[in-house]
Amino acid sequence: MAVDRISFQVKKGELFGFLGPNAAGKTTTIRMLTGVIKPDGGTASVFGYDALREGLKTKQLMGIVPEMANAYVDLSAWNNLMLIGELYGVPKKQRREVASRLLKDFGLYERRNHLVKGFSRGMKQKLLLSMALINEPQILFLDEPTSGLDVESQRLIRDIIREFNKNGTTVFLTTHNMEEANQLCDKIAIINHGKIAAIDSPKRLRLRSSGLQSIEVSFDKAVNVEDFSKVQGVNEAKKMGDKTRLYVDEPSVVIDQLVNFARSKRLKIISLSTLAPTLEDVFLELVKED
């Protein structure tokens, strides 16, 4: 079963992240919400419309970038945009204006009359996002929109997603990229084996995993990582380059113990910092638990 009785709500204007490992059920969820596949049971509502029974009305409000989708490579960028505009019933004048603006925003305007088969992967992804925005949607479904792109393209796409969200567009985003979810999303759901493992804001997700707090420390001389097991309060120690990361429950207690440890071994502390858990730590912990 790809998705098993999942339940969540996305507020209007929210940028909602959907995280999960491969085959967790992210794409299946998006496909059900966008009317591409029919679920065996359950309900889904988008802006008050029944997404399963009033598919045409809900789709009319959406902009979509499916994960494995492609633009028509035998059409020009401009004709791809005009086609999608017509399929959404966007009036001719409006679709021409919006298409010109989007192509300029994405840096594709000069190539608008070129066939898409000559476009790079980044250009195709920018065009797909433009196609999703041609009808000025109220909600945007993006399935891994920056996957496999260069850093510059990723940044441009993220900036434009942020800009549309700021102007009121609700965004439903799936991504593998923790940093992307952390930077963009107001709320994140973590899905694994077809079930929601956690759902909260990125900050609160990090805070709820207090057991993942850590201290990073380095000394003037090399220390065997196994020696830290003798330090009271240290759950796990890992060598990270010239530093050692210690996973702890109470950082303040362990810092005192580390000072004593350094004195006893005649070591000088070069650096010491406390680290809150990253979203990646939380994600890995939840996925492991599940």
Next chain:
Amino acid sequence: MEKILYWEQFKRSLAIVKKNVRIYYSKGPVVIFGLLVPFFLFLSFYIGRNMPAEALVPGLLGITAFFTATSVGPAIVPWEARAKTLERLISSPISIWTIFLGDVLSSFLFGALVSVFPVLVGFSIGVEIANPLLLGLGIVLATFCFASFSILLSAYPPTDTPASVMMLSSMIKFPLVFISGIFIPIEELPVWGKTVASISPLTYFTDLARHAIQGNGYYSIGLDLGVLTAFAIIFLVVAIKIHERTLQKRL
């Protein structure tokens, strides 16, 4: 409200037609199976036979309309599945009917336009058309019927390989040409031949073309028109119902 919705969906079907014309009319399999095959099939039928021009044109018209109107439709869905454009299309606010009506109309348009050529060939060799209006109506009805048949050809199995569908559809199309009274007039067929011929929609178009060009045919004009209409509706409904069930398997 409903009327507006249907009109809006029809306009979106026309957008799909525009897309299909731009992309698929020039695809290799469409040109081969839609233009070259009927041309050479006709030459093999014509050369060496001493036939009057009036008897020649209905056969040429039948082969042309059938092959051209069935050459675009089977290629579209497998091609869209392979090119990963199908999901984008399905997630647009258009019904399955809108998508397939667009596919049928683009096949119909290709068939109807190319079918003008055999008529022009007929004019150039001095053939007089007894009933031009009936011929026009017959071409429109038959190419729509064949176009509906063409999307049925790609409905099952749900493959993403256009070549497989084109091969499979050729295996069905070629025998139909041979049993449809093109090479041998229906009245000259034995009883079993007439029975087999009656299951092919092409039989009724060839017969209708004979009525329009030569002024006589085997079946009545009303029967030819009625059967072609019935076949068109059945092919369209059955094809869309099967595609509805198999479309998700192509993603």
